[in-house]
Amino acid sequence: MGEYDQLAARAREKDVNAFAMLYKLVYEDLYHMAFYMLGNAHDAEDVVSDTVLAAYEGIHKLKSAAAFKGWIFKILLNKCRRQRKAYANRPVSIESGTEGQEYPADRLPETMAAALSGEADGRCAAKSGISREAALDVQQAFFQLSETERTILAMSLFGGYKSHEIGKHLHMNANTVRTKCSRALGKLQDMLIERQGDFR
Amino acid sequence: MLEQNEKKRMEQLKESLRQEEIPQGVSPLAIKEKLLWAEAQKEDSGGQGKDSAKRTPLYRYKRRKLAAAMWALAVLAVALGAFGVRQAVVIRRDALMAENSPANRRTEGQKNDGDEDLQIQPSAERYRAQQIACAGSYEELFRVFQDLQVTDPTDNLNPLGGSSWETYEINAYDGAESAGAAFGSDAINSGAVSGGTSFGGAAPAESKAENESAPAGSGPQTGVADMEDAGAMAGEESVSTTNVQEEGVDEADVIKTDGTFIYILQQNENALRVVRADGGQMTECDNHLLDAGDDTLEATPVEFYASDGLVTVIMQYRQKFYYDKELVPLSKEEADARLAGDVAAGEVGISNSGDGAVAAIRGPICYSDVREYVAAETFSVGEDGSLTSLGRMTQDGSYRSSRKVNGILYLFTTYYTSVIHADGSVVEEYVPRVNGICIPADSIAMPDMPSNSYIVGSSFACGTPGTVISQFSVLDANFYADVYVSQNAIYFAEAGYAESGTSYHEYTQILKYTYQDGVMTPYGSANVKGQIHNTFSMDEQEGYLRLVTTENVEKTRYIKYGEPNEYGEQEVVETADQWFDGSVQEHTWELENHLFVLDENMRQAGSIEDIAKGEEIKSARFMGDTGYFVTYENTDPLFSVDLSDPSDPKIMGALKIPGFSEYLHFYSDGLLLGLGQETDEESGNFISLKLSMFDISDPYHVQETDKYLLNDVRKAYFADAMTDHKALLIAPSRNIIGFSAASDSVWDEETMTSSYDCCYSIYGYGETGFYEQFAFGQQCSAMRGLFVGDVLYICTWREAEGETLTAFDMANGYEQIGELNLPKNFTRRETAIEDFVYYE
Known part of the structure; x- marks a missing residue:
């Protein structure tokens, strides 16, 4: 080190x-x-x-x-x-429809769409062979999740937080966090199966 | 811990989500510019440090924006859609509770912050047998809370208020330094605890393995009127009992029978039903309404005991949000007008309670500042089945678990302190109470790493709930995992996490209290690597505690990726354990499993470590000198372990089969039953729920003699019995294995309830293996079964309608011989926030 x-x-x-x-x-x-x-x-x-x-x-x-x-x-x-x-x-x-948490839904596809149309400067190279179109689907499905679910997943995936730490942040116990995480993944799976047949 | 499947999905999810482009403004280059500019500004204005940062334009802009947001009207969000109402409420409650509750604010900036290097010692000493020392006085206890910075001089209890954001920020950074002391490795190494009277160590003579209070023979409480049933043969169970982990130690449940009556808890509407079961004739004897709380307090029944003519119900009391309000009834037209935006002055929303009445709400939201507590109320059961209350016992905190042994109830809760006066003068604020009286200081144990939450335990004879036999509390540093109660001792398993450098270590702290005739005595504690799966991961035999754990060891690696190829993919160029130029940090997990044998003083006698790397424990069961446990990644090694020599446990065999068992049950001599899942060996995908029978007559060569896949007969995705052992009806002497399995769920818009396609099946095991003897399908939320004599009773719970009891004659091909409906008493009488729609 x-x-x-x-x-x-x-x-x-x-x-x-x-x-x-x-x-x-x-x-x-x-x-x-x-x-x-x-x-x-x-x-x-x-x-x-x-x-x-x-x-x-x-x-x-x-x-x-x-x-x-x-x-x-x-x-x-x-x-x-x-x-x-x-x-x-x-x-x-009123259109938000997700637990009152606002997000300007029109912004998101723009960012990814911009990448799709080649405006990106290549920083987000597709890794592991997931196509950008598929990634966009995933992202849109992700934002259909509730705010709590998004927080749990975001903290876990990108912050590397464990369930007890996420639990502290959200004021629930670790088991609840894990359960919600499982459910959220299940939901995503369902949504993506509907859209495109399979979530790899 | 995530299952393998889910881990893969998480990785794939991350791959997709991280493709989101990062704005130029936060790229390292841009940030560097910003910082350089900020430094330049500082030089210009001659200031230094934090203050100057506040003068940067970026900072000032942010503060203005935030201030503007704060000054916006405190209004509540409107979310439309089928689930909108409930969800709108939930977010608001989260925001209010999470952000503003002083208790929650307080925990920021405390232990586990940042970077204290807490060393879990190298393997040989990774357990620690510690004496449990108790507090000498309440003052000593209060000092702990002072150190943890949980005292709040502002005493700000108003959830809608809040301290300044400045203060919050400071606590978040500075807390790490002072709270770090609580985690000093010295405290763990030395094993000594400051102050107080020391219990344990010298083993109290009365708590030994030979506990006469354990009843011999046929199993846990069968209770008062054991009906003699002509149909049951000698030696067979005539009345079904709750499937408990440990013989002689009864566990609470939501449905029970004593052979004369069937008791059913209706949680949604706070009632306990008593039904006389006389063959196919069922009559309701009592529809006993339990306390439902009031405007400020919510009461929920959790589970109950029924034996010896006494029923003890455990209720959880919690705070709730309520409107300090006036409700003004509205006609439909008025309600519609308001929803369309035509809002009258002074109104903050409209209520839409379940029974159809609509009213306008005026007034602010309040959050009742009532402490959570658990009440255990005992009723005596009359000849006619009616219940008469004998009184109740109350205990601060949130319900963990309980047990009933020889008519004595042992109740365990977790208690979190809330705001405390800065001078510690009001003892009730930080000491948990049993029956309204603070637990004496010398019964409060203080382990090395205290926190502001307690484990609370009390015992009382069911028939005299007003009299406490013994009580104790432990300042609890970790997170509740489970509690295992043997015939001699209570073992609390607490999940602990410690940081060491950049990786986390998981460990389990076991706290041991011995008990006899209601008297509970602290005995000792130990830390072991890894976490337990559930209570079945622990077992006591002749004073030795055997347990299996799974440890998720997080490792940090540094990886350098190469240039993207024509498809935009990047290859791994180099990896190392240390950072090197061009590398990025990534985390990987590695699973390891361990088995420990602790002697009665909680010192390690023997162990087997690092079993089945990469897999996690899914189930375990111990009997006598042999233990069985299942680990799983894509296949299921069922390990058999020889525990006859506590200092030298040995793995005898490992049977590899696809899928895994979630619950193990010794079925008969030489047979072990497993309930679990069949999965695809390569992909790990779910194939079916399954029953497995293992021949364990030769533990060195365990065989799977039969397996039964539920999906071969009927689609099912989950079964309560897999994760809740009490949902399993099992009587090997009568060849009965009963549980319900469910497939698709259905959402009913009108009643706003969900239900499943359930099927309750009774399986048997014979010469040709498993077979289904009976199946009963219903659309409902849950089903449970029990039997009295030759009659099988299935209770079907339907969220909207209530319960139905159906009787079947097992001696006559399971012919249906009776049915009794127990309709819900009333629709939710609601003034709770869930039913309200808020205006924007």
């Missing part, structure tokens, strides 16, 4: 380059967790920006390099939590 520790040490000295290197290691998961928890790119971007800023300002609290990911994710979680609070206070459009 030699180089990693060095990075952390330099980042603590406010070395922007070093900090950016640490950030590079986690930024994709960071953004994706925010995006799938909040449901729109605009807010996800804001929240991630805030998080990075806060992390940078508070970097002196970081004890070891190994903890960086857990630590910056914790900040992100807190910020997402507040963002949700803000949502709850907002007037909500």
Whole structure:
């Protein structure tokens, strides 16, 4: 862990380059967790920006390099939590239909659609042979899930959180989290089977 | 832990979802620019650190936006659609409870934050036999809470209020440093606990393996009027009993019989029904309404015991949201107008309670600040089947489990403290109560890593619920996994997690309390690697505790991907355990299973570790000197273990078959029954629910003598009995294996209930293997069976209509000989939030 520790040490000295290197290691998961928890790119971007800023300002609290990911994710979680609070206070459009949590549904396909039409700069290369069309289907199905289900999956997939940690965040016990996770996966499966025959 | 199938699906899901493009603004390059610019600003304005960050335009913009959101009217979301009403409520409750409840805020920034390096010791010492020390005084207890920062001087109980966001932020970061001390590895290593009287260690003489209170013979409580039935042969069970884990230790259930009466709990509407069962003649003797709570308190019956002429019902009392409101009845036209947007001033929504009445709501939402508690109420059963209350016992917290042994009930709950006055003067705020009285300090155990939640236990004789025999509490650091009660001791299994570097370690803390005639005594505790699957993973024999665990070991790897090929796919170029240039961090999990034998002082006597890597334990059962457990990835090794020498447990054999068993039951001499699933060996896909019979006469060479796939006969996706052993009706002496299996579910728009295509079947096992002797299909939410003499009674629960009891003559080809309907008493009398529609 030699180089990693060095990075952390330099980042603590406010070395922007070093900090950016640490950030590079986690930024994709960071953004994706925010995006799938909040449901729109605009807010996800804001929240991630805030998080990075806060992390940078508070970097002196970081004890070891190994903890960086857990630590910056914790900040992100807190910020997402507040963002949700803000949502709850907002007037909500009647079309939302998902537990009152608003997301501008028209935004999402745009982002993926843009990728499909080749506007993307290639950063999201398709891995494992999943076609972009199929991925778009999955994403649209994903946003049909309830907010709790999306949060559980997003935290698990991108934050690497265990069910008890997710439980703490959502104030339910670990078993409930696991049950909801299973159900959500089942729901996705059903939705995607309807759409395209099989969810691989 | 996720099953293998689900893990694959999660991985595939992640692959799809991570294709979402990341905006330019948060790319590492852009972030670097932002930070450089921020540094430059700081230099310009001459400030340093946090304050200067606040002056950056980005930060200020964010604060304005957030402030604007906060100032928006606190309104509740409208979500339309069939499920809209319920879901709208749920999110609001989450938001209110989660964000603003001081108790929940408090747990942020505490243990398990960030980066305390908690070392779980290397394998040989990974268990720890600890004495359990008790608190010397309430002051000592209060100091723990102070350390955990659970005291809140603002005493802010209003769920709609909230502290400033600044404070919240600070707690989130700084908490890690002070709370980290609670997890110091020293505390685990030393095994010593600060302060208090020490129990345990020197074994209290009275709690030994030879416990005379365990009744010998035919099994758990059969209760008062054991009907002599001409049809039952000598040695056979004449009245079915709840399928319990441990002989002599009764477990609560939702349906029971004592041979004269059948008792049924109707949870949806808080009633206990008593039905006299006289062959095919069934008459309702009592339709006893249980407390349903009130505006501020919700009461739910959970399960009950029925034996020795006494019925003890366990009820959970919880807080609930309610409107401090005025309800104004509306006509249909008025209601429609409001839903269309024509809202009258001062109204916040309309109610649409189940019975059709509609009213407008005025007034704010409140959240009752009542402590959760459990009540156990005992009724005596009269000759005519009517119930008369003998009183109740109450205990703070949320119900975990209970047992009844020799007429004494042992009740276990989890209690979370809420807001506490900063000076600790009000003891009732942080000490759990039994029957309204705080548990004495010297009965409260304080393990190494305390938290603000307690395990609470009490015991009382069922006939005298007002008198507590003994009580105890443990400050509980971990998460409740399960409780196993043998004939001598109570074992709490708590799931623990510790961080070490970047990986997590799972462990289980076992807390042992011995018991006799209601007196419970703390004995000791131990930590073992891994987590238990359920209570059947533990078993006690001659003082030794045998248990099997699965450990999910998380490993971090660093992977470098190559350039995308023409299909956009990237290959793995290099992997390592350390970070290297160009690599990204990824997590993998590895499963390992272990078997431990602990002596009566909770010290490890023997173990087998790292069994069946990559698989997880699905079921286990122990009998005498032999243990069986099933691990599973795509096939099911059924392991047999020789436990005759506690210091040297040995695996005798491993039978590999497709699928896995979720529940194991010793059927007869040399036969082990398994209930589980058949899955495809390669893909792991579900094929069918199944019954398996294993010949264990030679544990070194276990054979599967027969298997029965339910889907061969009738489609079924799940069966309660697979995961709830009490849902299984099993009487090997009469060759009866009964349970219900369900397939498709159906949603009824009108009643807003769901039901399943269920079928209750009775299977037998004979020379040619399994066969189905009886099947009874219904559209319902659940079915349970029991028998008295030669009559089989099936109880069918229907969420909207109520219950039906149907009687079948087992001596006469299962001919239906009676039916009794128990309709629901009333539709939900509702003022609860679920039925309300909010305006935007």
